Amino acid sequence: MNKMLKTLAGRSFAASRMRNLIAALAIALTALLFASVTTMTVGAMQSMNLTMQMQKGSRSDGDFRNMNREQFEQLQAVDWIREAGLRMPVSFLENAKRHNVEFDVLDEVQAELTFCMPQYGSVPEAADEVVASDQAIRALGAEPEIGAQIVIAFTVHGKAYELPMKVSGYYETSNSQLSVMWTGTAFRDAYPDIFRYTYDRDGEMAGTYYSDIMVKSADGLKERMEELSRTLGGNPDDMKAANYLPAVVNRMTNPAPDAGVIVITVLFAALFMFCGYLLIYNVFDIAVMQEIRRYGLYRTIGMGGRHVRKLLNCQVLWLSALGIPIGLLFGYVTGRTALPYIMEIFADEYHTLLVSVTPSPLIFAAAALLTVLTVWVSTRKPVKKAVEIPPIEAFRYVEKSTGRRSARKSAFGASLARLAWSNLGRNKRRSAFILISLALCMILLNCAGIIADSVDVEKQASWMIRTDFAVVNLVSTNNMEGFKRREEALKKETIADIAAQPGVREGTAIYKNTMDDTDVTYSFSHVEALLAEPHDESGIGSNMIETPEADSLSILWDENGIVFGLGEDKRPICNVYGMEEAALTRMDLREGECDAHTLYQKMENGEGVLVGVPLNRNDMTYYEVFDLTEIGETISVYKDGQLIKELPVLAKAGINGDDEEIGFTCAGPLRVGHDGLFLYLPAGVYQEIYDDPVIYKYSFNMEEDKRADMETWLADYMENVDVSIDYLSAQSARESAFAMRRMIRFVGGLIGVIFGFAGVLNLVNMVITTILTRRHEFATMQSIGMTQRQLTKMMVLESLYYAAGACILGMTGAVILAFTLVRGIVQTQWFLSFRFTLLPAAAVMPVLFVTAFIVPVAALRTFYHDSIVEQLRIAG
Amino acid sequence: MNCILKASGLKKYYGKNDTVVKALDGVDLEIEEGKFTAIIGTSGSGKSTLLNMFGGLDTPTSGSIKIGETELGGLGKEEAAAFRRRQIGFVFQNYNLIPVLTVWENIVFPISLDNRKPDKDFIMKIVTMLGLEHRLDSLPGNLSGGQQQRVAIARALASKPAILLADEPTGNLDSKSSNDVIGLLKMTGSEFHQTIVMITHNPEIAQMADRIVQIEDGKIKSVSTP
Secondary structure (H helix, E strand, O other): OOHHHHHHHHHHHHHOHHHHHHHHHHHHHHHHHHHHHHHHHHHHHHHHHHHHHHHHOOOOOEEEEEEOHHHHHHHHOOOOEEEEOOEEEEEEOOOOOOOEEEEEEEOHHHHHHOOOOOOEEOOOOOOOEEEEEHHHHHHOOOOOOOOOEEEEEEEEOOEEEEEEEEEEEEEOOOOOOEEEEEEOHHHHHHOOOOOOOOHHHHOOOOOOEEEEEEEOOOOOHHHHHHHHHHHOOOEOOOOOOOOEOOEEEOOOOOOOOOHHHHHHHHHHHHHHHHHHHHHHHHHHHHHHHHOHHHHHHHHHOOOOHHHHHHHHHHHHHHHHHHHHHHHHHHHHHHHHHHHHHHHHHHOOOOOOOOOOOOOOHHHHHHHHHHHHHHHHHHHHHHHHHHHHOOHHHHHHOOOOOEOEOOOOOOOOOOOHHHHHHHHHOOOHHHHHHHHHHHHHHHHHHHHHHHHHHHEOHHHHHHHHOOOOEEEEEHHHHOOOOOOOOHHHOOOHHHHHHHHOOOOEEEEEEEEEOOOOOOOEEEEOHHHHHHHOOOEOOOOOEOOEEOOOOOOOOEEEEOOOOOEEEEOOOOOEOOEEEEEOHHHHHOOEEEEEOOOHHHHHHHHHOOOOEEEEEEEEOOOOEEOHHHOOOOOOOEEEEEEOOEEEEEEEEEEEEEEOHHHHOEOOEOHHHHHOOEOOOEEEEEHHHHHHHOOOOOEEEEEEEEOHHHHHHHHHHHHHHHHHOOOOEEEEEHHHHHHHHHHHHHHHHHHHHHHHHHHHHHHHHHHHHHHHHHHHHOHHHHHHHHHOOOOHHHHHHHHHHHHHHHHHHHHHHHHHHHHHHHHHHHHHHHHHOOOEOOOOOOHHHHHHHHHHHHHHHHHHHHHHHHHOOOOHHHHHHHHO | OOEEEEEEEEEEEEOOHHHOEEEEEEEEEEEEOOOEEEEEOOOOOOHHHHHHHHOOOOOOOEEEEEEOOEEHHHOOHHHHHHHHHHHEEEEOOOOOOOOOOOHHHHHHHHHHHOOOOOOHHHHHHHHHHOOOOOOOOOOHHHOOHHHHHHHHHHHHHHOOOOEEEEEOOOOOOOHHHHHHHHHHHHHHHHHOOOOEEEEEOOHHHHOOOOEEEEEEOOEEEEEEOO
């Protein structure tokens, strides 16, 4: 830029302190908004990622398994892999009590990627050193401390080992069933026998190489990894192949972007951009208007429009450089503070929730970019005005006195109220912006208030749990696992211990079939039609997949995509529950025999079965696609391919999360019977059908005064006696609903307050400008007899009119939005029931009026205190 | 006679029909190179409008203005601005100095906008003649009215314009300062062979020009030499 222009820009900038302060504040506020929303979004994503990675036990991009030494060495040399860890599984320890301990050889990269680095002590160096979780060390009968001596026992290649080891370091785990004990490569070198590679012959894991990898770019990762598996001579698809070399992308690290999160972020960004626009536009419009004569002067002495544009852009740039960093910093702090409130709503769904946000450059870059964009958009019009005004006009430029009205009715005399009222119309656009930003504050606060009030705590709690407490295996509350194996059953002793507690009422154990119960299958008209479609000689049809992976069943699906898990005879195994009468009584019987007692007795007599149909949480009606049977229709029960029972459908019930598995999750049923049917039988009948019936849940109510005691007792029991269990209580379900309400209030409140602040800043700027530009007018009025008191009164009235206008606009807007947009949003979310309130908007009103009163009084004191003659002179 | 500025059939109308105001109503005028011309008229006679037209600050309703070889009507906005800073020097009643720039910076500002190097010797000659050599580092706010107007004259002369337009240059000054300023204007004009067009409502000041053009109701009433 031209040196003289730069000098001029610099000096003009330095000369307008008040304008700079307000403009920088406006920009900072906008940056704050963006930085806080990006921090919250990125933070929520990071926290969720980390939580899910912890649950999965790895934060890598993916992993390769079952490799031999050469394959692993080739893998390390691949250029697109940034980091490759080394993991050589040995075996599960046989002498660990109440906790599964996997014993591996790891290197530090792998340990880091799989959350196994010691928090205390150091990584293992010698062949007899190990690092393990505190829980694993306790499970081996030692206290977690550096130097602790333990003995580990395991069998590999058919040989039993019992080795004394020393703890070189350990880390803390949350309550979980499985953790890793690891040693370094010195152990591998000391025991070459253990690490003989025989996987291709006998499937022995010891001797194979696993590797968690980090890549340079995650684009097309799955394809690249599978391709690499093949290049290494492996087969990534067929688990039965001798050279099976799985290449698995870590979906926790590389999740598909969540559309909901993106939509919300874009919405907020747009809203904040609008808020920033209202503010920055006004600030610059006022600044340009104040200096328009100066631009005229520049133009008369030969400055082109281009020069004026450069001059202004330069100042905008400096103001941005000043405001943006401050805004980013405060925005980041705000976002960080708000993050735990937001994450709290996931606390119930994710067992060990980690809240974390690192000041990633992405947060600041995105926020800065959005701010720059807003500043640029907002300043274009004022800059254009300065550039395009003809020099002669600029000299004569006086803001329109009273809008476009050419004539008006005059009242008798000129009251201050009328005078103040007339002044409002001087700049319609600017007045409108102030009104809108103040009104938006009220509207947003009220919308957030309505949504928060609409959080239906009882609906949410009753969906999650029908009793006061439900105890399950840990896998059930982990939405990536779910109850699906017999070994995950609740222990009889645990149930007995709970039942023995004082105050336990209506305790019922619920049986559930698993993936191990493939011998019992069911048939009904809907699947008979599906199974009638052409099949090959092994019984496989085009609507059927046979066991694609080790840990899943063959499946069958219908035209609606409803999937059935199949048993040995290729009929559905369904999700089958066995329960006592008390549990049945709590269910939501809707069709057929709706008297629970009669139904239970009929079912006990073998007269039929209760079918559960999943409900749509929004309106609590059946999901039609899951409603596959009719009352009276017969369901045939097969065992080992032989028909053993024919059960007519006696009744149908609408089922919720608690009926399927527990709370929000139904990961288990989705892997066992998949989408259907859900069959409920009396415990006796269930035991008759299944050979090895297992209990997955123990539900019970508590006497009211004993509920807190039970929470304490269960927490202690989970930690010290049976670490495999977890529980949900009606209270914790309510807590999570309350957390959601708090989050909405907090975030909504925060945004409302920021908009309010923007509105007030606008008002302050307007009032100060009015005083500065109308000095002459004020002085004239005072010279013809207006007192300082009257002048103040006039300004206060003007400011109060804005407040009143904002209140009318805000209240109207709040009511209209409440019954349109907000009610629409509320109706799409099952856990919300619309409850109207105007309290938040009403609460803003007094604040607005007090502010509107204080601002002009303070501004007049600060900026208008010279004598009348002085003011006339300055203005002249 | 060498004509530097030629206005033909210049009209400037404001408003429409019944309310039409004819600020200029068919002005034909030629300004001779190197001469000091005063345009005199009462308030509202159209003299300021005429001067603004000459400077390209305002556009006529009809008619044309030619300065040197340049037809002003044919210039775009940016071209007009560039033409102004290279070919026209302005002196205003209220000085129009940039308050945040020093005297020296104010003087060289239009030249710097063009990324040209100021002719230091030439400008120092002007500055010395105007008695500003000890004030170069001052800000306009610290100068008297007469001094500020001298800075404005120096700024107008610095870029060696084809024509210097002065709009009531003494309007804000007392009589002593007024005489000083006009004297200096005349002196620098003849020293640098500078064409000057000045508007004034003061017949006494007009007497110091080489030629007096009287304007009334948007029309030229008389042209005389004092």
